[in-house]
């Protein structure tokens with residue numbers, strides 16, 4: 390990144406290509422983000438100095454070279470900030486529209502590829518290659534595809550339940566919930582009374598609307614495919630959000646602002662949480678779609694807002710059920726389907742005959758972590 394840095398009375402100005410204004414970095418920020426060994430642990434990057442206890446900081450001399458900015462403070466301390474750090478935080482700051490109301494005008498993650506589009510779609514990956522402990526090539530490709538598309542299919546030649554655990558460990562770790570760690574999903578199981586343990590059609594939904602931190606990823610390992618039906622149905626929730634934001638802003642704003650409660654009830658358990666269908670980060674980037682009409686809990690809105698909400702929720706349900714938006718994924722024994730539960734709605738075609746899947750949840754943050762590690766950012 391060909392940036393330039395100038396020193397001002399208040400700190401540093403970072404000029405980045407592609408932006409018509411510069412980013413201001415204050416003296417306090419520079420001291421607070423000292424990357425020298427005195428300022429932070431070199432491995433964990435944890436801060437070693439409580440900068441806020443120092444009061445106002447006063448610079449003595451500033452030295453800029455190609456790789457870093459070094460500031461010697463009036464009290465004799467020396468702080469160092471790498472150019473990489475200065476440029477990356479400046480780019481993030483300048484790319485954020487701080488006047489934007491995130492619940493009204495969210496942006497999509499910059500690298501999200503919306504679907505379905507007949508001309509694009511994530512490639513399938515060989516499970517063997519993904520699990521290869523010697524090479525991260527297929528893992529890297531898979532993490533990239535999963536992050537950008539919100540789902541990924543891995544084809545496996547060998548039927549082996551242990552591979553589900555190995556698969557999870559390549560990405561992070563299995564998250565334990567009311568369903569345990571990895572759970573068996575088959576119509577003859579009676580562990581839970583949930584609709585998932587039946588043979589009927591399941592409308593596209595997200596899991597965990599009853600959880601304050603809904604599972605970020607869900608995967609299914611197919612141990613036995615149904616002889617007829619049973620395909621997984623995927624719908625891109627981000628694509629629905631993008632369409633509504635562009636063509637029906639009132640519906641979008643309603644779905645981004647009305648908290649919708651979800652619940653899960655079985656003997657001894659009553660889980661409940663609530664959030665809007667569209668949740669954005671504080672920076673205004675759409676982060677999560679939550680929609681599960683099966684698990685929606687009772688709630689009451691003022692009459693006018695109820696009318697608006699019902700219209701908006703019905704509109705979302707219509708789009709989610711639109712066959713043109715669906716990607717049907719058929720698995721055979723040994724295959725794995727993984728999807729982003731914060732983005733991709735999943736459902737299922739009705740089926741006949743036996744069908745045995747193993748399911749599990751992983752954390753969204755662990756996929757994000759794996760991506761940073763593999764891509765060095």
Ligand SMILES: [Fe+2]
Pocket residue numbers: 585594595596735
């Ligand atoms: Fe589900």
